Amino acid sequence: xxxxFPADSIAQAAxxxxxxxxxxxLTGAGISTESGIxxxxxxxxxxxxxxxxxxxxxxxxxxxxxxxxxxxxxxEGYPRxxxxxxxxxxxxxxxxxxxxxxxLLITQNTDGLHQKxxxxxxxxxxxxxxxxxCVCAACGERIxxxxxxxxxxRGEEIPLCENCGGFLKPDAVFFGEDxxxxxxxxxxxxxxxxxxxLVAGSSLxxxxxxxxxxxxxxxxxxLIIVNESPTRLDGKAHAVLRGKTGDxxxxxxxxxxx
Numbered sequence: 001x002x003x004x005f006p007a008d009s010i011a012q013a014a015x016x017x018x019x020x021x022x023x024x025x026l027t028g029a030g031i032s033t034e035s036g037i038x039x040x041x042x043x044x045x046x047x048x049x050x051x052x053x054x055x056x057x058x059x060x061x062x063x064x065x066x067x068x069x070x071x072x073x074x075x076e077g078y079p080r081x082x083x084x085x086x087x088x089x090x091x092x093x094x095x096x097x098x099x100x101x102x103x104l105l106i107t108q109n110t111d112g113l114h115q116k117x118x119x120x121x122x123x124x125x126x127x128x129x130x131x132x133x134c135v136c137a138a139c140g141e142r143i144x145x146x147x148x149x150x151x152x153x154r155g156e157e158i159p160l161c162e163n164c165g166g167f168l169k170p171d172a173v174f175f176g177e178d179x180x181x182x183x184x185x186x187x188x189x190x191x192x193x194x195x196x197x198l199v200a201g202s203s204l205x206x207x208x209x210x211x212x213x214x215x216x217x218x219x220x221x222x223l224i225i226v227n228e229s230p231t232r233l234d235g236k237a238h239a240v241l242r243g244k245t246g247d248x249x250x251x252x253x254x255x256x257x258x
Contacts, residue, residue: 010248013224013239014255016196017101020222024194025093026212027107027114028202030227031245034087037080037111057174061137061167067158074170075152078145081131086117089200089245092253094118099257104190108202108209110172125187127179127209129172134159138166145170179208187212194221201245204231213237226252 017023029037053059054066086094094117096102105124107114110131115121134148135141141163148168151159159168173179187209191197197216204210213233217223222238225231226248234240241248 009239009241010251010255013241014252014258016222016224016238017096017198017252017256020101020194020196022103022194023096023101023196023198024104024106024190024216024221025096025102025198025200026202026209027089027093027105027109027200027245028204028209029109030201030203031087031089031249032084032109032111032113032201034089034244034246035084035111035113037084037109037113052175055174057176060169060174064158067167071152071156071158074149078131078149081111082146082149084111084113086113087246089249090114090117090119092249093200096253096256097123101256103194104186106187106190106209106212108206110170125183125190127183127187129170129180129183131170131172133171134168135171136161136164136166137169139164141166142171143168184208188215191216191221192219194219197221197223199223199225199227199231199233199237200249201227202231203227203229204233 054069060066090113093102093105097105097119105114105119106127107124108128110126110128112130112132114124132145133142134145139161141161148159161168191212192215194216197213199213204213213223217236223236224239225234225237226241226245228244
């Protein structure tokens with residue numbers, strides 16, 4: 001055993017990564033919780049402290065009180081995202097990409113930690129958008145979240161677009177919003193072209209991102225899942241490495257590049 005997971009499983013998965021001409025990775029909240037960013041569903045996560053209904057776009061746009069609650073929460077929460085440092089898992093995937101053995105990284109996270117770890121932004125698909133920009137819900141004007149955060153910290157309870165007066169919201173997907181077609185298309189194309197599809201830190205519960213591994217398997221890819229808890233696709237995976245991404249990914253990448 002190595003750090004609690006079988007060395008032979010690491011070796012087999014590493015062999016597949018080494019032999020793969022096209023490896024695609026999907027990351028979820030589990031890789032960022034190790035950087036101190038709370039996830040949504042687990043105990044102590046976002047849903048324990050805030051009503052998930054407040055993240056429905058129709059409710060958010062339709063209620064001044066919901067928007068006020070959101071920005072009050074953001075005043076507390078965004079500095080944690082902005083100040084977070086990449087985990088060992090982020091660093092391992094950046095190393096794998098830098099070696100030329102990771103063709104595309106798709107992330108469900110909006111924290112930008114893959115880029116902060118040195119991953120080429122052009123090789124990252126932020127399928128759920130980003131927390132580091134805001135967009136006007138009316139005119140589409142896009143500005144940095146840091147600019148909006150400064151306004152909130154100065155006392156602006158519900159920041160409005162300076163271009164048209166519309167509501168500013170983070171450029172991240174809320175419930176009821178569509179994923180940007182170009183992001184989804186690139187993610188699907190990547191999954192269907194993969195020889196190896198690596199999942200890291202995702203429960204695969206949220207679709208359409210959670211369905212990408214199935215597309216990959218149907219197209220002939222080997223599926224490797226790295227996660228602390230079981231996922232709904234463990235039975236279809238060629239390898240399941242149970243544990244923290246910060247423990248397993250560095251070992252896996254080290255073996256693949258040896």
